[in-house]
Amino acid sequence: MVALTPSAPTRARASRRSRRTTLIAWGFAAPFVILFLVFMAGPIVASFFMSFTDLTTRDLQTPFNVNVVGFENYAKLFDDPRFLRSLLNTAAFVLVGVPLTxxxxxxxxxxxxxGISKFRxxxxxGYYAPVVTSIVAIAIVWRFILQPDGLLNAFLGWFGITGPDWLQSTTWALPSLILMAVWRNIGTLMVIFLAGLQGVPKEHHEAAMVDGANAFQRFGSITLPAMRxxxxxxxxxxxxxxxxxFEEPFVMTRGGPLDSTLSTAMYTYNQFGFGNYSYASAASYVxxxxxxxxxxxxxxxxGRKD
Amino acid sequence: MTRTRTRWWLYVVLVLGLVAMVMPFVWMILGSFKTTAEIRQYPTNFWPIDPTLDNYAQLFGRLDFTAFFTNSIIVAFFVTAGNIVFSSMVGYALAKLEFRGKKLLFAVVLSTLMVPGVVTFVPLFVLTANLGLVNSYPGLILPFLITPLGVFLMRQFMLSLPDDIIEAARIDGAGEWRIFLRVIMPLCGPAVATLTILTFLGSWNNFLWPLVVATTEDKYTLPVALALYSVGQNAAQYGLMMAGAVVVVVPVLLIFVVLQRYFVQGIALTGIK
Structure with missing residues (x-):
């Protein structure tokens, strides 16, 4: 039988051992913890505090010698129509891009x-390949594809459609960037969904088929809930x-035409480029x-049903 | 009968989709062999009529793409090495050791899994400037030596290794470092392979930070050089830009095609069901 309460010396030895293990474990974690604190946690916190100061490029050597300005940067941000436009563009990118992808x-x-058994x-x-590529490089390729006399319009020409100048049009520039992002990211979600589909119980599908449910009904009542x-x-x-x-507008449109593809990340980068560090931090925190x-x-x- | 027809249609749709996915790459490669004159023609030929290597000659001659390629390799090498060493070490502690603060450490790793670079780059630049590391290799490398995702991946994999082998080694009198190096790491091949590929790729394609911290051409990585040239005076040089994209994309595509099972494994290992 194992004693329920260990004797005093055993307990002392156990606690000494656990102290030793704690020391060893933090030894294993030390390089990570140090790098993490300096290059990740530090900047996350610093970014927050910086957004309440007036730090600019002039204070680069003396970052602690700045004035606290409270919410001034945030007030200025939400007064700037370009920032608001960037929020709107970013929201559109997410709200259209995510469901589509x-x-x-x-x-x-x-x-x-x-549906298929061969060539899986x-x-x-093929579908995953774009995921591994540099966005900068493929944005350049797409920029040429989307030119008025580019590949896409040549293709549309077969069907008698005269395509617009995609990237120079305030109407079409943002949808073009979304299209490219969808093209690049289908692969990631495809692999994730393929893994998820393995977890959908086959017996449920068979039972539903016996009950006469068609493919759409089975998808709606079995596959979707299991995939939640x-x-x-x-x-x-x-x-x-x-x-x-960020890369897409940077390479393809520079945020134009007329800010129609200016993203919040690009706005932040631009403000950083102008030397408005604390203002850029505020934008990044939004x-x-x-x-x-x-x-x-x-x-x-x-997660409603869980 | 109906079933066969459905599948047939699926193949057609999937193949059309595949063409759409692959076409930009084909267009890129073909474009890189076209002369400027040929590109100016409308409608543009699909196949280059007069294939030329001039674009590549310019890329590695007039523009210093050899240096950018080397920079990308150097940065990716150190970033990958750092991630393997440090992630494995923390991963072992989190997976196999009981210690005070373990839950907190893991919670911190998890909560920063998705913190975007755009939130940290401004203070990171101020820090880098004060360390005197702007426009240097350490400046490009240090902030990426660790990633929470790498730690998470190694921990998940090590959790799946049996505790018995560790207990056995402990009874034999091996210390934790010895166990880590001699018992655990030799079993982590698949996880290390996946981590290597993911980190190398992440570093190779990384853009925002190198753009911010590399201020002169001699420290540009490939994406930075390509992006800045593509919006500069070479912007209209279609063939040149396509050749630049080929140099960035094709090595990665080749690695992917050869090692594709490790990419898929990466997604499985990070715990997605």
């Missing part, structure tokens, strides 16, 4: 999972990624807050 990726995943690897590799956690995860990571879109809020909303919305 998810729907297409889910369709591809379902097709690969149920070829399809999977996966969909939630996919929505959160895609939304968080899209909230930060974006950060949006990221946190988005995660919470999506958790609530998709």
């Amino acid at each position: 998810m729907a297409l990726a889910l369709a591809v995943a379902l097709a690969l999972n149920t 690897t070829v399809f999977r590799v 956690p996966t969909l939630l995860f996919a929505a959160v990571i895609t939304g968080i990624g899209y909230l930060q879109f 974006l950060f807050l949006a990221i946190v809020v988005l995660s919470l909303i999506q958790f609530r919305f998709l």
Whole structure:
């Protein structure tokens, strides 16, 4: 029988051992913890405090010698029509881009999972390939594809459609960037959805088929509910990624025409470039807050039934 | 009967989708071999009529893409090495050791998994400037030596290793460092392979931070050089820009096609069901 209460010396030895283990464990964690505090946690906190000061490029060598200005930076931000425009563009990018990417990726995943038996690897590799590529590089390629005499308009020409000058049009520039982002991100969600579909119980589908449910009914009442956690995860990571879109306008439109593709991340970068460090920090914190809020909303919305 | 037809249509739709996915890459590669004169024509030819290597010659001659390529490799190498070493160490502590503060440490790792670079780059730049590291390799590398995702990945994998082998080693009198190096790490091959690929790729494609911290050409990484040239005076040089994109994208695509199972494994290992 094991004694329920260990004797005093045993307890002392156990606690000495656990102290020793704690020391060793933090030894393992030390390099990570130090780098993390200096290059990640530090800047996250510093960014918050900086947003309440008037730090500019002139204070670079003396970052603690600044004035506290309270909410002035935030007040200025929400007074700037360009910042508001950037928020609107970013919101549109997320609200259109996320559902579109998810729907297409889910369709591809379902097709690969149920409909076909050959060439699955070829399809999977092909659809996933854009994910591994540099956004800067493919944005350049897409910039040429979307030119008035580019590949896309040549293709539309086969059907008698005269395509617009996509990137120079205030109407079409943002949708063009969304289209490219969808193209690049389908692969990630496809792989996640394929993994999620493995977790949908096959017996449920068979039972529903016996009951005469058609494919759409089975998808709505069996596949979708079983996929809820996966969909939630996919929505959160895609939304968080899209909230930060930056390379696309930087390379393809420089935020134009007339700020129609100016994203909040790009606005932040521009302000940083002008040397307005604390103002840029405030803008980045608005974006950060949006990221946190988005995660919470999506958790609530998709997690309703759990 | 109906079932066969449905599948047939699925193949058609999937193949059309595949063409749309792959076409930009094909267009990029073909464009990189076209002359400026050929590109100016409308409608543009699909295949280059008069294929030329001039774009690549300019890229590595007039523009210093050899240096940018080298910079990208150097940065990615150190970032990857740092992530493997440090993530494995914390991962071992989090997965296999009981210690005070473990829950807090893991919670911190989890909560910063999704903190975007755009939130931290301004203070990070102020810090880097005060350390005198702007426009240097350490400035490019240090902030990325650790990633919460790497820690998470290594912890998840190590959790799946049986405790018995560790207990056995402890009974044999091995210390924790010895166990970590001789028992645990040799079993972590798949996780390390996945982490290597993900980190290398992340570093290779990274843009915002190198853009901010590399202030002269000799420290540009490939994406920075490509982006800045693409909006500068070379912007209209279609073939040149396409060749630049090829240099950034094609090595990565080749690695992906060869090692694709590790990419998929990465998604599985980070705990997504």
